[in-house]
Amino acid sequence: MAKPLTRADGPQSVPALLHRNASEFANAPAYREKEYGIWQSWTWSQTRDEVEALALGFLELGLDEGDFVAVIGRNRPYLYWAMIAAEMAGAVPVPLYQDANAEEMAYVMGHCGARIAVVGDQEQVDKIIEVQAQLPDFERMIYLDPRGLRKYDHSKLDQYSAVQELGRANREKHIAELEARQAKLNYDSTGVMLYTSGTTGKPKGVVLSNRNVIETAKSSSEFDNLKRTDEILAYLPMAWVGDFIFSVGQALWTGFCTNCPESAETMHVDLREIGPTYYFAPPRVFETQLTSVMIRMEDASRFKKWLFDKFMAHARKVGPAILDGKKVSAWDRAKYALGELMIYGPLKNTLGFSRVRVGYTAGEAIGPEIFDFYRSLGINLKQLYGQTEATVFITAQPDGEVRSDTVGVTCPGVELKIADNGEVFYRSPGVFVEYYKNPESTADTKDAEGWVATGDAGFIEEGSGHLRIIDRAKDVGQMADGRLFAPKYVENKLKFFPNVLEAVVFGNKRSECTAFINIDLTAVGNWAERNNIGYASYQELARHPQVMDTIQSHVEEVNRSVAEDEMLSGCQVHRFVVLHKELDADDGELTRTRKVRRKIIEEKYADIITALYDGSKQVSTETEVTYEDGRKGSIKATLEIRDAAVQPTSHQMAAE
Amino acid sequence: MERDSVKDQADSYVTDDGRTIGPTVMEMKNITLRFGGVEAIKDISFDIREGEIRAIIGPNGAGKSSMLNVISGFYVPQEGEVWYKGAQRPPMKPYQVAQQGIARTFQNIALFEGMSVLDNVMTGRLTQMKSGLLAQSLWKGKAEREEVENREIAEKVIDFLEIQAIRKTPVARLPYGLKKRVELARALAAEPTILLLDEPMAGMNVEEKEDMSRFILDVNDEFGTTIALIEHDMGVVMDLSDRVVVMDYGRKIGDGSPHDVRNNQEVIDAYLGVAHD
Numbered sequence A: 001m002a003k004p005l006t007r008a009d010g011p012q013s014v015p016a017l018l019h020r021n022a023s024e025f026a027n028a029p030a031y032r033e034k035e036y037g038i039w040q041s042w043t044w045s046q047t048r049d050e051v052e053a054l055a056l057g058f059l060e061l062g063l064d065e066g067d068f069v070a071v072i073g074r075n076r077p078y079l080y081w082a083m084i085a086a087e088m089a090g091a092v093p094v095p096l097y098q099d100a101n102a103e104e105m106a107y108v109m110g111h112c113g114a115r116i117a118v119v120g121d122q123e124q125v126d127k128i129i130e131v132q133a134q135l136p137d138f139e140r141m142i143y144l145d146p147r148g149l150r151k152y153d154h155s156k157l158d159q160y161s162a163v164q165e166l167g168r169a170n171r172e173k174h175i176a177e178l179e180a181r182q183a184k185l186n187y188d189s190t191g192v193m194l195y196t197s198g199t200t201g202k203p204k205g206v207v208l209s210n211r212n213v214i215e216t217a218k219s220s221s222e223f224d225n226l227k228r229t230d231e232i233l234a235y236l237p238m239a240w241v242g243d244f245i246f247s248v249g250q251a252l253w254t255g256f257c258t259n260c261p262e263s264a265e266t267m268h269v270d271l272r273e274i275g276p277t278y279y280f281a282p283p284r285v286f287e288t289q290l291t292s293v294m295i296r297m298e299d300a301s302r303f304k305k306w307l308f309d310k311f312m313a314h315a316r317k318v319g320p321a322i323l324d325g326k327k328v329s330a331w332d333r334a335k336y337a338l339g340e341l342m343i344y345g346p347l348k349n350t351l352g353f354s355r356v357r358v359g360y361t362a363g364e365a366i367g368p369e370i371f372d373f374y375r376s377l378g379i380n381l382k383q384l385y386g387q388t389e390a391t392v393f394i395t396a397q398p399d400g401e402v403r404s405d406t407v408g409v410t411c412p413g414v415e416l417k418i419a420d421n422g423e424v425f426y427r428s429p430g431v432f433v434e435y436y437k438n439p440e441s442t443a444d445t446k447d448a449e450g451w452v453a454t455g456d457a458g459f460i461e462e463g464s465g466h467l468r469i470i471d472r473a474k475d476v477g478q479m480a481d482g483r484l485f486a487p488k489y490v491e492n493k494l495k496f497f498p499n500v501l502e503a504v505v506f507g508n509k510r511s512e513c514t515a516f517i518n519i520d521l522t523a524v525g526n527w528a529e530r531n532n533i534g535y536a537s538y539q540e541l542a543r544h545p546q547v548m549d550t551i552q553s554h555v556e557e558v559n560r561s562v563a564e565d566e567m568l569s570g571c572q573v574h575r576f577v578v579l580h581k582e583l584d585a586d587d588g589e590l591t592r593t594r595k596v597r598r599k600i601i602e603e604k605y606a607d608i609i610t611a612l613y614d615g616s617k618q619v620s621t622e623t624e625v626t627y628e629d630g631r632k633g634s635i636k637a638t639l640e641i642r643d644a645a646v647q648p649t650s651h652q653m654a655a656e
Numbered sequence B: 001m002e003r004d005s006v007k008d009q010a011d012s013y014v015t016d017d018g019r020t021i022g023p024t025v026m027e028m029k030n031i032t033l034r035f036g037g038v039e040a041i042k043d044i045s046f047d048i049r050e051g052e053i054r055a056i057i058g059p060n061g062a063g064k065s066s067m068l069n070v071i072s073g074f075y076v077p078q079e080g081e082v083w084y085k086g087a088q089r090p091p092m093k094p095y096q097v098a099q100q101g102i103a104r105t106f107q108n109i110a111l112f113e114g115m116s117v118l119d120n121v122m123t124g125r126l127t128q129m130k131s132g133l134l135a136q137s138l139w140k141g142k143a144e145r146e147e148v149e150n151r152e153i154a155e156k157v158i159d160f161l162e163i164q165a166i167r168k169t170p171v172a173r174l175p176y177g178l179k180k181r182v183e184l185a186r187a188l189a190a191e192p193t194i195l196l197l198d199e200p201m202a203g204m205n206v207e208e209k210e211d212m213s214r215f216i217l218d219v220n221d222e223f224g225t226t227i228a229l230i231e232h233d234m235g236v237v238m239d240l241s242d243r244v245v246v247m248d249y250g251r252k253i254g255d256g257s258p259h260d261v262r263n264n265q266e267v268i269d270a271y272l273g274v275a276h277d
Helices: A014-024 A044-060 A077-088 A102-112 A122-134 A160-169 A171-184 A210-223 A241-254 A264-274 A283-298 A302-323 A330-351 A368-376 A439-445 A487-495 A521-530 A538-542 A545-564 A566-571 A598-604 A606-614 A650-655 B064-071 B094-099 B117-123 B133-138 B142-160 B176-189 B206-223 B234-240 B258-262 B265-272
Strands: A029-035 A038-043 A068-072 A092-096 A116-119 A140-143 A157-159 A190-195 A205-209 A231-233 A257-260 A278-280 A358-361 A381-387 A392-396 A415-418 A423-427 A452-460 A467-472 A500-506 A513-519 A573-578 A618-626 A632-640 B024-035 B038-049 B053-057 B079-084 B102-105 B194-198 B226-230 B243-248 B251-256
Touching (some): A029 A044, A038 A044, A044 A077, A044 A160, A044 A171, A068 A102, A077 A092, A077 A116, A077 A171, A077 A190, A077 A241, A077 A257, A092 A102, A102 A122, A116 A122, A157 A160, A160 A171, A190 A210, A205 A210, A210 A392, A231 A241, A264 A330, A283 A302, A283 A330, A283 A521, A302 A330, A368 A381, A415 A452, A439 A452, A467 A487, A487 A545, A513 A521, A513 A545, A513 A606, A521 A538, A545 A566, A545 A573, A573 A632, A598 A606, A606 A618, B038 B064, B038 B079, B038 B243, B038 B251, B053 B064, B053 B206, B053 B234, B064 B226, B094 B102, B117 B142, B117 B176, B142 B176, B176 B194, B176 B206, B206 B226, B206 B234, B243 B265, B251 B258, B258 B265
Parallel strands (some): A029 A257, A068 A092, A068 A116, A116 A140, A140 A157, A231 A257, A278 A358, A513 A573, B053 B243, B102 B194, B194 B226
Antiparallel strands (some): A190 A205, A381 A392, A415 A423, B024 B038, B024 B079, B243 B251
């Protein structure tokens, strides 16, 4: 463990933490990446040398204090170093989503006025070249992978290693300046600027100070007792605040090792090889993994399937209790130990979770069955609630108090309050400095006393003190008859079915609720294969009558469950369609973190929504789609509209 | 027989896209290949220049694959000479040709189905291995060092062709498009001077063709590998190649830039049927 540090004497910036690690844990591994089939590693002292060389190179290229450096690409140690190097040189690192299209990149880079961009490969270089005419401040690009770039005009383009060489060659010239710039960094200087994905409107640049980053890293590391020997796998987008805090903040604070996969496709193999002890994934990842386990078990021999079912039933019964350290009979413990030997252990190994000590999921609600599945295997999966503006952590579940329906208690140093309309407010050392060049939004979000509006509606559970989130505050509305409308609540229940990938519920200011459904091609496709149902495309599978029947039964089951909650019983889905295309971030329907953009969907599919409410049996529609390379096309389809059975509610009964 | 023009004899050649390609690295002179009474190739001459992408096109049965087999040493022509790197090549076994730096892929994938992708790619290095049987079976000294070096080259190729995720997968379990890519990987692992591709995109969908085209261009660009390829997809040929040889019934009926070939009336009549605009 790092020695305890206080504000007065501790490192006050991210680069200062790196220097501390380079002298204190010089030869411990800091970053690893699999390349050419082998895990290449860098120790803390090597990392410092690499980062310093790059920072000196930045100086030689003319980077000034207060400049912005855009960082774009998949998770690679070099790009993490680029962020630290930028701060060393007194600049502000701005990581961008690597799958963002050229216009999105142009907006963000133009907004912050980035002068230098450090990018992964040709794909990113091409995107920036496409929009560089719109970027007056932009000067140079530094790339990692030279592949395909040989013939490009190199007057504004440098290879990463060449910039480092440049830095090393000019060390004498710039080292004093570099050290002077680092000495000026303190708790109040900017550590990083992250753009929010923006469910509404343009992305906003969230400025996080070193105080935000370091205080958060410190308290969250202590909360979960993170150690220097921990290992994480960095695979989530670098532009997302969580990845910055895990792979830079906490990694530098505790000194654990950050591992980068070889490529996005090899993620699962790399996960198994590394066996991380600290792991984070959005619910979607856990869901996909569970689906693939279940699909593979369907193909297993009957004996194996029987064994799996039998032991999994036992695990569901006692697994979570054992994990929480509650009292479990010796016989059940023995049976669980046998299961561990035969099923749970090998399964965890296959999934790459053998060594997970602390696992988190956040971003969205996770299905109770999915959550319980992992916990029953003995994986300490917990939930946390946070956002970019809070430097991630607002609430988290402590060991032993883990449930699928809450997001935990307040993290150390965080205060919570619930407004009259149900909106959750917080105040903490992690609260962001401001939205860059946007004082109005800053004032709207953060009040003078430092309270920040989360935009989520929720309540604190009596007794346990756990926070429960219902929905986005602005999405919570009223139905025509005054009943509460909380679309996310219903959508989450729908999405807990493996067959449903995405759901959008409508009903604000209307008399009844309706829904759009996206099927999950993996799960439904597998079902189709098993039942000899042929299909040529997503569209064809989505409108298959048996698929429609299955989805209808899911909707009706959700209606039954929604009806049980008196407050929300008005949100039962009366009619639905299964959409002919997957909702996609490239079409602007989802954010890059895959959150539904309601307004855009409502406008784009207005014809289908009209049909949902005018009683028609089907609707013909044409939809524009954007391909990954930016080309546009369109899909025509005729969609069937189905009615779903709803449960009578107390409100209706009272009215009758 | 056509004779080399002045332009062809120069040390470098500028293509239609403004690319400069190098001097002749391989030359086929008056090749005739017979199977019994059938003349598969009739008195054909053409050259391959360093660093270019040379396409051989023609209708079915035109003798394209036979031509490729002559280059790779699998067939020995009855008449004519093969010149490689400025010297006439005596009749050789295919493995000797491979050792000289000519690697190929096959029209019908010829991989070791039961072996992993990595092992298949490693077989591409076999012609470069110099340690003896004993050293290799004991895996000591030179054999071990060689294995490490060869593995590194194989891994770089795997990285280049983006097949890391299937490194350990047995080839039999892969879809067709990926098998084609693994074949390319094996040929590339031999670090060839000339890469022969026999219908690299046959049976692929548009997306797979685009990927494969990208890889072929990248190989040519990144390693400077000279590429001779047979392909049926006209669009692909026109986009990829610097120069095209057109064959029909074993004869050469056209030779030149894609633009020239496209406008050659004899080629249009024999192969394309109608003029492309």
